[in-house]
Amino acid sequence: MSVPVIQTVSISNKPTVLGRLQELGKEIVRKKVSYFFMAPFLLLFLLFTVIPVLISIGLSFTYYNIVESPRFIGWSNFKLLFVEDDVFLTAIGNTLKFAIVTGPIGYIMAFLLAWLISQIPQKYRFFYTLCFYTPAITSTVAISVVWLYMFSGDRYGLINYWLMNFGILDEPFLWLQNVDSILPVLIFVQLWMSMGISFLAFLAGLQNVPRDLYEAGSIDGVKYRWQELWYITIPSVKPQLLFGAVIQIVFSLQVFDISIALVGMPSPLYAGHTVMTHLFDYAFIRFEMGYAAAIAVVLFGLMVGLNRLVFKWLGSEE
Amino acid sequence: MAHSIVAKGKKIDFSGFILYTFLSLFGVLMLAPLVYMISSAFKPISELFLFPPRFFVMNPTWKNFNDLLLATGTSIVPFTRYIFNSVVVSSSIVILGVLISALAAYPLSKHSMPFKKFIFSMIIFALMFAPQVTQIPQFLVISKFGLINSYFALILPFLAAPISLFLMKQFLDQVPDVLLEAAKIDGANEWRTFWIIVLPMLKPACATLALFSFIGAWNDPWSSTVYTTTESMKTLPNALQTLSGGYGVVARVGTVAAASLLMVIPTILVFIISQRMVLETMAHSGIKE
Numbered sequence: 001m002s003v004p005v006i007q008t009v010s011i012s013n014k015p016t017v018l019g020r021l022q023e024l025g026k027e028i029v030r031k032k033v034s035y036f037f038m039a040p041f042l043l044l045f046l047l048f049t050v051i052p053v054l055i056s057i058g059l060s061f062t063y064y065n066i067v068e069s070p071r072f073i074g075w076s077n078f079k080l081l082f083v084e085d086d087v088f089l090t091a092i093g094n095t096l097k098f099a100i101v102t103g104p105i106g107y108i109m110a111f112l113l114a115w116l117i118s119q120i121p122q123k124y125r126f127f128y129t130l131c132f133y134t135p136a137i138t139s140t141v142a143i144s145v146v147w148l149y150m151f152s153g154d155r156y157g158l159i160n161y162w163l164m165n166f167g168i169l170d171e172p173f174l175w176l177q178n179v180d181s182i183l184p185v186l187i188f189v190q191l192w193m194s195m196g197i198s199f200l201a202f203l204a205g206l207q208n209v210p211r212d213l214y215e216a217g218s219i220d221g222v223k224y225r226w227q228e229l230w231y232i233t234i235p236s237v238k239p240q241l242l243f244g245a246v247i248q249i250v251f252s253l254q255v256f257d258i259s260i261a262l263v264g265m266p267s268p269l270y271a272g273h274t275v276m277t278h279l280f281d282y283a284f285i286r287f288e289m290g291y292a293a294a295i296a297v298v299l300f301g302l303m304v305g306l307n308r309l310v311f312k313w314l315g316s317e318e
Numbered sequence: 319m320a321h322s323i324v325a326k327g328k329k330i331d332f333s334g335f336i337l338y339t340f341l342s343l344f345g346v347l348m349l350a351p352l353v354y355m356i357s358s359a360f361k362p363i364s365e366l367f368l369f370p371p372r373f374f375v376m377n378p379t380w381k382n383f384n385d386l387l388l389a390t391g392t393s394i395v396p397f398t399r400y401i402f403n404s405v406v407v408s409s410s411i412v413i414l415g416v417l418i419s420a421l422a423a424y425p426l427s428k429h430s431m432p433f434k435k436f437i438f439s440m441i442i443f444a445l446m447f448a449p450q451v452t453q454i455p456q457f458l459v460i461s462k463f464g465l466i467n468s469y470f471a472l473i474l475p476f477l478a479a480p481i482s483l484f485l486m487k488q489f490l491d492q493v494p495d496v497l498l499e500a501a502k503i504d505g506a507n508e509w510r511t512f513w514i515i516v517l518p519m520l521k522p523a524c525a526t527l528a529l530f531s532f533i534g535a536w537n538d539p540w541s542s543t544v545y546t547t548t549e550s551m552k553t554l555p556n557a558l559q560t561l562s563g564g565y566g567v568v569a570r571v572g573t574v575a576a577a578s579l580l581m582v583i584p585t586i587l588v589f590i591i592s593q594r595m596v597l598e599t600m601a602h603s604g605i606k607e
Binding site: 047140141201247257299 | 337340349352354355370371421429431432443444445448449451455459481533559575578579589601604605
């Protein structure tokens with residue numbers, strides 16, 4: 001909207017590095033109130049996020065057990081991780097399998113459910129929103145009691161009981177002990193909990209798509225609801241889609257507490273072991289902080305890398 | 319403003335019928351584990367280990383809650399202590415965290431100053447990874463400061479949440495500048511403008527972030543596991559883990575189900591209270607680069 005201002009930088013102001021720094025300093029002093037407002041957040045952010053990321057990267061190249069001071073050992077933590085640590089390879093395999101299933105399915109499910117809810121009248125929406133969102137806000141530790149009981153390996157377990165009643169199973173199945181069923185059970189539980197923040201973002205975005213867009217669409221020959229969804233709705237909620245994707249990627253890669261709560265640590269043959277449980281094991285049980293930091297750095301790289309891809313794919317073109 | 323297709327005319331057409339049936343069935347399935355938790359919390363011992371297992375309770379009793387609150391026999395501290403710890407920690411994180419984010423969002427959205435873009439892109443970057451990957455250095459920082467086994471250890475690391483500042487700033491972006499300028503013409507300084515104009519307008523965003531940070535803090539078993547070693551500093555989720563005797567132990571199902579129910583109820587209540595404002599805020603959650 002603003003009228004383009006003709007640049008009036010005079011030639012005499014030819015910026016030198018020093019001059020620029022001086023300008024910058026003056027500007028900062030002039031805007032000091034703005035920085036005061038941000039100071040508490042930035043200070044805590046620096047102390048508990050920025051510096052820890054840097055320290056993590058630094059520590060990952062050392063041997064550090066808290067008692068002695070860190071000793072630089074180059075790349076050997078990473079070499080050990082990827083070449084010799086079979087448990088880590090299992091963990092990263094599990095995490096990726098887990099994320100490949102729960103990430104996209106959870107994301108699409110959240111979007112479709114939000115879309116379906118946005119199709120019904122306002123007054124009924126809240127009830128359904130509550131149904132789908134509640135699992136995401138229940139504590140994993142608390143709800144694991146229910147899952148442990150449902151997936152219990154004896155005939156008292158509800159799922160075994162029902163399956164045997166319907167004649168699908170002949171004898172109780174050890175859902176949480178059998179190496180083949182551990183990961184599927186964890187995935188199932190995670191999907192149950194995945195209508196979280198991204199679901200709410202979609203829901204809110206979908207409710208605010210301007211109505212005239214649909215009217216314009218119907219004039220332009222949009223006939224079916226799926227056409228409406230594809231050509232009008234999805235492009236208008238693209239920013240929410242990106243936000244949801246970021247949240248979903250982080251959520252599906254950080255799987256930790258359901259694994260510990262349902263199958264324990266270590267899980268049978270490490271079938272439910274994830275990068276996060278491996279990290280916890282080395283950091284806070286064995287206190288091999290250098291090695292654990294290397295695990296953290298790998299996970300950090302994985303999350304940021306995937307998110308960069310998503311940004312390229314979903315980010316707006318401007 | 320609301321756009322609905324089903325409500326065309328009065329009659330509910332065939333696809334509308336399918337839509338409601340599907341949503342209702344799916345909704346009931348999603349709620350089933352929670353209903354089961356509620357029903358287990360009220361089951362007497364005789365029903366908990368009944369064969370064949372039953373989904374619903376037949377003779378509800380308060381005994382499990384009694385056991386939990388009065389006679390958690392083996393533990394050293396009463397169960398109410400864990401509830402107290404959780405309430406202190408969660409409410410501090412909610413109140414201080416929301417305030418800190420609101421303070422930071424104001425200049426980030428409405429002022430222009432050097433490094434503004436840089437700070438915001440750093441926040442976006444921080445959204446891209448889970449805070450847990452920075453746990454090790456955080457632990458070192460906390461233990462160097464001698465904060466292990468204090469409330470500070472459970473509160474401080476969670477106050478500057480990138481998602482709070484992000485959502486707050488996005489919300490504030492769509493608030494018209496005219497109001498702020500009017501306040502300045504009336505002679506209010508930045509501080510007064512913030513309290514009188516900005517903060518009241520940020521109410522929906524504050525409610526939303528209060529919800530998110532409450533859920534995060536209330537449900538988090540990790541920080542209490544790492545930063546506390548004494549029984550009296552444990553928070554609810556951590557205590558619950560101990561109470562259930564670790565994974566795979568089905569003993570004391572009734573007491574644990576009662577404790578779990580106590581843990582879940584506050585989160586649902588907070589959502590019901592804040593839901594309208596949450597949707598208002600999340601409409602502005604999009605990332606536009």
